[in-house]
């Protein structure tokens with residue numbers, strides 16, 4: 309495909325998302341199915357362009373004086389991808405392109421409106437209603453944090469110590485451009501690809517098939533690391549989903565003790581079995597809701613119950629930029645109700661003296677500190693225990709919670725709190 313056709317395709321995908329409310333992955337899939345002539349480079353170009361447009365929809369719309377899919381796509385090319393105005397004009401005017409530039413578009417490409425005059429939610433690319441929530445959670449940094457959240461994300465890898473060591477694993481992932489990510493020895497990073505470039509297909513390398521590494525955001529790896537030393541322990545991953553944290557916890561356990569993976573959605577656990585086998589995990593039991601009462605008998609028995617709670621995912625908007633435009637105040641309120649319920653349910657399984665770890669990939673205090681406060685208020689037998697894991701100090705709040713944000717930590721946004729159950733049982 310020539311560039312003009314690729315631009316037109318990205319505009320078509322964004323229009324489908326706007327008018328039919330499709331998630332971006334589905335809109336891209338539908339376009340791809342109808343575009344058999346498109347090669348892998350074309351697909352990477354179109355998806356990169358559509359995702360970048362979603363990341364900076366409001367700020368680029370402001371700069372271009374046009375927040376339609378076409379206006380924002382032209383804005384990405386000129387202001388993010390740094391194409392010259394002539395190159396944009398040439399591509400737009402090609403056969404199968406989105407149509408020649410208007411005089412107003414040429415003018416805005418050459419002299420965009422200044423973001424210094426834009427309201428904070430426009431400059432920071434988020435919905436107006438989120439302003440007080442983000443200002444509360446991120447304080448004076450919130451402009452820089454939202455700018456970082458509108459960037460492309462790197463690909464982070466976790467070396468799996470059940471199958472290899474950091475040295476051998478590190479050499480294997482160096483072949484796909486990964487370098488140590490910092491914070492954890494086992495974390496490696498492939499920088500985000502630029503403009504129309506593709507991320508290397510990490511799952512195609514032999515070391516991946518051998519289970520030597522997992523693809524996992526550094527923030528998610530650090531959230532799992534808040535568990536500290538857990539060799540030989542009884543651990544329940546209460547919201548295990550596809551198993552990202554389960555596998556990280558299992559690696560820390562070194563196949564000693566027992567890890568149970570549970571989720572209220574049985575379909576989400578299906579992948580966890582396969583992933584656990586590839587990763588060499590031998591102490592994993594899947595507790596699926598298909599079994600009726602999957603956790604019966606574990607009440608009050610676990611050393612650690614890990615709750616990777618359902619949340620707005622506001623910390624992951626670099627990877628899922630369409631989700632930030634779908635989030636509504638109603639959904640935020642609904643997630644909080646679910647979080648209170650899930651914490652209360654999970655707490656039944658913590659043994660006296662054991663720990664509950666509450667994690668979200670949200671930046672919002674309403675889903676984080678507020679939920680922990682509400683839980684300990686209703687459960688007097690539990691109290692917050694400041695996280696004390698070596699190497700994580702710089703990412704802790706004064707209360708001892710983990711708070712990761714894209715600008716400060718270079719990760720997805722994550723929150724974690726350790727809550728201890730008192731050892732006295734009346």
Ligand SMILES: C[S@@+](CC[C@H](N)C(=O)[O-])C[C@H]1O[C@@H](n2cnc3c(N)ncnc32)[C@H](O)[C@@H]1O
Pocket residue numbers: 546547548549550551552553554570571572573576616617618619646649650
């Ligand atoms: C953030 S995701 C988990 C991601 C997963 N831990 C990982 O690292 O890949 C939250 C999960 O919570 C599950 N969930 C929602 N409500 C639940 C409940 N009441 N009990 C258990 N799991 C629940 C969802 O099905 C979803 O898989």
